[in-house]
Amino acid sequence: MDADLDPEDAKLIILARSAWARGRPRASSAAAVRDQTGRTYIATDVSLRGVSLTALQLAVAMAVSSGAEGLEAAAVVREPDDELLDRELGPAWEAEAARVMLAGTDGALVKVYLNPDQITAA
Template structure:
């Protein structure tokens, strides 16, 4: 297994923390072009459903992020087509990592 860049490892840790804190299905973290991070967990309300990655991207965009460098989505099933599409909307070449709940990148 390849060792992660320290900044990407930080995203994994943040995503893992968000998921654990909220007991959500997924946690996610993104890093913008200025190095700021945005962390989110899945939202599953009767009137609103957002994946963790969708929410992290929305937080970055609403904060004026100048693009994204990397994203991590973490959970038992880290597949998230809608979240990955949101990342690609603003950062076509950003790295998107998927990780298991234990933080292992897959």
């Protein structure tokens, strides 16, 4: 885990990693999101005949359906060579998450995506 990572963000990665470990081999990724009140929601990706959701999409949906008015941050755990796609990040940005952290299955931070709507010009 990155030593400079905020402890609350590190906790999101730990939660997502634990969900990934429980969801294997069916789940290729897992996510954890923290809402503006500090509540967390975790999910793995779902792929059924009738519905297919990424872990991040599902975790955001769980938070919103539970009454969250916005998100602070999110973490996704998956193989480190897989970048997050715009379609995955979109729901997190719409829920006003400031950042989404991508970590490998070993928990090592790979990349931090910043919400483009919240970046201000210097």
